[in-house]
Amino acid sequence: MKLVIENLNKTYANGVQALQNVSLEIPTGMFGLLGPNGAGKSTLMRTVATLQDADSGSIKLGALNVQSEKQELRKVLGYLPQQFGLYPKMTAEVLLNHFAVLKGITAKKQRKELVAFVLQKTNLYEVRNQHLGGFSGGMKQRFGIAQAILNNPKLLIVDEPTAGLDPKERNRFYNLLSEIAENTIVVLSTHIVDDVKELCTQMAIINAGNVVLQGNPIQLIEDLKGRIYQKTIRQDELANYKNSYQVISEKRFLGKPLIQIVSDKIPGDGFVAVDSSLEDVYFNQINIQN
CATH class of the missing domain: 3.30.70 (Alpha-Beta Plaits)
Structure with a gap:
């Protein structure tokens, strides 16, 4: 399965052209979207995640038309935005259970097993009964991934996920994303070059709303040798x-x-x-x- 974006354009009401004829083909695995702040990365991620509409262009996930079949896309989408809020007085287990209900997992036994599985996968099982307000930055990011993979997504979008993490938490997050990417399209949007170098087999650089370069990171480095x-x-x-x-x-x-x-x-x-x-x-x- 591939995520195919063709000639995507988006101009905001204030006249800022955030996306200009953006075209990308993204296969299963980890794909890095690299660019400075304000380059259009978050606009592109929000558009793919159906949180806003493009002015023109198309987005397809396999045979699924993302723009006309938004609800179908959301069933197979995991999304970790750059900034997200948590209920500080709720425990990780209780809030994940709530998210699972919202994602349509109504069978109590199935939901319990699934929540336990994602807590184990994100190394949060031992702190499942701890209030989220006491979580470190890295633990919160891993909780964000836990909620994003509850529905076993075919497409996972993570926007600036390692900003503010210490090196240990960053490496732990790298390993988690790499494991998920074995069977999932993972789009990693970041301005941190090391994130892409460590994780991604394919990448693109976006600047001022334009895709200015795309390819394999190793080959792109070789081209400058x-x-x-x-x-x-x-x-x-x-x-x-x-x-x-x-x-x-x-x-x-x-x-x-x-x-x-x-x-x-x-x-x-x-x-x-x-x-x-x-x-x-x-x-x-x-x-x-x-």
């Missing part, structure tokens, strides 16, 4: 280097600017060749667009 150079410079030289070279990123090293450039030929001028990375792929595309 031998073209990335870096150099430490003085702060007062930065503007000149930006005028002379295609500078894709700048950071601090021992208090001085460290710039990276893309060049098809050896630039000389003190630049040193370095291995390409997915971060370079990302910054290169964003800088081309800007």
